[in-house]
Amino acid sequence: MPKTVILHLSGEDPVLADMDQEPEPGDLFIRVTNMRKKDGKPVPYLAAGVQAVIYPWHRITFLEIMPSEEERSSVVDFFRM
Template sequence: MPKTVILHLTGEDPLLADIDQEPQPGDLFIKVTNMRKRDGKPVPYLAAGVQAVIFPWHRITFIELMPSEEERSQVIDFFRQ
């Protein structure tokens, strides 16, 4: 099942994407699918119909792994009143 990530590329706004598995320390690149802006709009520099994009690690500043709905239900959020 794909996992949603926030991909921070060097010199660009963060993007949402899906990955099939978490990156491993020995990986040279990351393959993402369903790339979109954080507001859900398409990424303007991708051609129509692109299914996957492969990024080398030197283009990536960092990646935020978002919890799935199942994982989110198990996490206790703290809040202030």
């Protein structure tokens, strides 16, 4: 089951994407599918019909891996009282 990630690219706005598996320490690139802006709109610099994009690590500032629905029940969110 793919995990949703927030991909922070150098010099670009963050985008949402799906990853089949988390990257390993020795990986030179990551492969993401279903790229979209955070508001769900298409990413303007991708051609229509693109299925997957491969990014080398030097283009990525950082990567946020979001919990899946079954993991969300065990994640404790912060709240104020």
